[in-house]
Each structure stands twice: as structure tokens, then as C-alpha cells.
Amino acid sequence: MKDHDAAQTMRSRAECGLKARNTLFNQIQINRNKQLGRGRHCGRFTIRGTPVTGATRFHRVNCKCWKCSFCGPKKAKRYKRAIRQVAETRQLRRLLTLTLDPKKIEGDPVRYLNRLFAMLRVYLRRRYGEAPQYIRILEFQENENPHFHILIDRFIPRSWIKAAWVAIGGGYMVDIRYVKINKVAPYVSKYLTKKLLLSPAPSRCRRVTTSRQIKLLEKPRTECKWKLVKATISVLYDMYAKNVLTLSNDEDGMLESFTVADDAYP
Numbered sequence: 531m532k533d534h535d536a537a538q539t540m541r542s543r544a545e546c547g548l549k550a551r552n553t554l555f556n557q558i559q560i561n562r563n564k565q566l567g568r569g570r571h572c573g574r575f576t577i578r579g580t581p582v583t584g585a586t587r588f589h590r591v592n593c594k595c596w597k598c599s600f601c602g603p604k605k606a607k608r609y610k611r612a613i614r615q616v617a618e619t620r621q622l623r624r625l626l627t628l629t630l631d632p633k634k635i636e637g638d639p640v641r642y643l644n645r646l647f648a649m650l651r652v653y654l655r656r657r658y659g660e661a662p663q664y665i666r667i668l669e670f671q672e673n674e675n676p677h678f679h680i681l682i683d684r685f686i687p688r689s690w691i692k693a694a695w696v697a698i699g700g701g702y703m704v705d706i707r708y709v710k711i712n713k714v715a716p717y718v719s720k721y722l723t724k725k726l727l728l729s730p731a732p733s734r735c736r737r738v739t740t741s742r743q744i745k746l747l748e749k750p751r752t753e754c755k756w757k758l759v760k761a762t763i764s765v766l767y768d769m770y771a772k773n774v775l776t777l778s779n780d781e782d783g784m785l786e787s788f789t790v791a792d793d794a795y796p
């Protein structure tokens with residue numbers, strides 16, 4: 531009887547795998563090698579884990595770069611949601627925009643802007659006796675000048691910021707906008723657009739930074755241990771095709787993850 535049940539299970543598993551394969555097989559064939567403007571290392575490797583007993587899951591590792599046509603918009607969406615939540619709970623209700631006088635820029639513009647902001651932070655700490663909490667977003671204007679949009683937790687006189695910014699080398703020709711936001715979440719939803727977050731920027735510069743107390747994207751802890759497999763998911767799919775239980779594609783129709791039965795997995 532036991533053997534009969536086991537055989538039944540195996541058959542239904544095989545049928546299930548076959549069905550899934552048939553419906554998505556063509557799609558995978560077409561899409562597996564398409565780059566779609568993705569980052570160079572996007573999907574190069576795979577992670578393997580066992581989040582549910584009885585099945586081993588393979589999941590594609592994406593590059594998570596801003597410039598990647600797949601990861602960029604996803605990242606923007608994730609950041610947007612996190613910023614909205616944190617700004618609301620921490621009551622970051624002032625928006626400060628800091629730009630630079632292009633004539634004042636020495637060397638790399640982003641580095642220069644970062645250096646100035648670090649100095650401004652020192653000024654602020656001195657003035658308030660504590661470091662203000664903020665979320666800072668780097669954006670590039672059309673003339674390629676970087677500037678910051680900063681959601682900050684307190685009222686700071688505009689004249690004071692301007693004087694401080696001039697004193698540390700930001701120049702007079704600056705655009706300091708300062709607004710009080712009554713409802714943070716809708717404001718962030720409306721003005722912090724994907725376009726802003728994805729505005730072209732040199733690689734390796736951090737687009738969103740926060741004061742030390744704020745953690746924007748904390749990784750959820752999982753019980754499952756994941757291991758890196760240095761192969762693309764389509765190669766692995768070919769290896770385990772016969773034993774695939776479930777599979778899922780991403781929005782581009784590319785294979786994102788699949789599971790195989792543990793007993794089929796050597």
C-alpha cells in the first residue's frame with residue numbers, strides 16, 4: 531500500500547512538472563538569453579535553499595543595480611515605499627533641496643557635494659546639540675549637476691541654512707527650497723518619482739542615504755540557509771528539468787525561480 535501511495539505521489543509530481551514545463555517551456559526558450567538592457571552580472575548566478583520541507587528552491591540572483599533595466603525600477607519602488615514609511619513614522623516633515631553653484635565645484639561634483647553636506651551636518655549638530663534625522667536623495671539635473679533632496683525632522687530657518695551653505699562653499703547661486711509637509715506619505719508618493727530615483731548618475735554613488743539612526747531597507751531574516759551556485763538559472767533548470775515541481779517567471783517572462791523535489795535532488 532505504501533509503495534502504491536509513493537508511486538502515486540511520484541506520478542502526480544511528474545505530471546505537475548510536465549504540465550508546468552509544457553506551458554512555460556517555449557517562453558523560457560525564447561527569453562532565457564535575452565538581455566533586455568539588464569546589468570552585466572544580472573542573473574549570472576543562482577541561490578539554492580530549502581524554504582519548505584520536501585522541496586529545494588533555486589532562485590535567480592539579480593544584480594540590484596540602479597542602471598539595470600530590470601533591477602533599477604524594482605529598487606526605486608522598494609526605496610520609495612521604505613522612504614514613505616520611515617518619513618511618516620519619524621515625522622520627517624521638512625523638505626530641503628540643496629544645489630551647488632557650478633562655478634564652486636572642485637573635482638568630482640558628487641564628492642564635492644558629499645563633502646559639503648558632511649560639513650553642514652557638523653554645523654547642524656552644533657546648532658541643535660544633536661544630529662538631525664534625515665533621508666537624503668541624490669538627483670542629477672539636466673546640466674548634470676548633482677543636488678540633494680533631504681527629508682529632515684525639524685524646522686531650520688532658511689536664512690541660516692543659506693548662510694551656512696555659502697560659508698562652507700556651496701556658493702550663492704544655490705536653490706534652497708524649504709517646505710513644510712503636512713502629510714508626509716502622500717507627498718513622498720507624489721514627488722519622489724521613479725524618474726527622480728532613476729535619473730542617470732555615475733555608478734558607485736549612493737542614491738539614497740540616511741542619518742545613522744535610520745535604517746531603510748532591512749533584510750528580513752529567514753530560517754532557510756541559501757547557498758550560492760555559480761551557474762545561471764537556465765542551466766540549472768536544464769539539469770533538473772525532469773524533476774521540476776513549480777516554477778515562476780518575472781514580469782519580463784524570464785525564469786526567476788523553480789523548485790525540485792528533495793528526493794530528486796542529489
Ligand SMILES: [Zn+2]
Pocket residue numbers: 568569572573592593594595598599600601602
Ligand atoms: Zn539587474
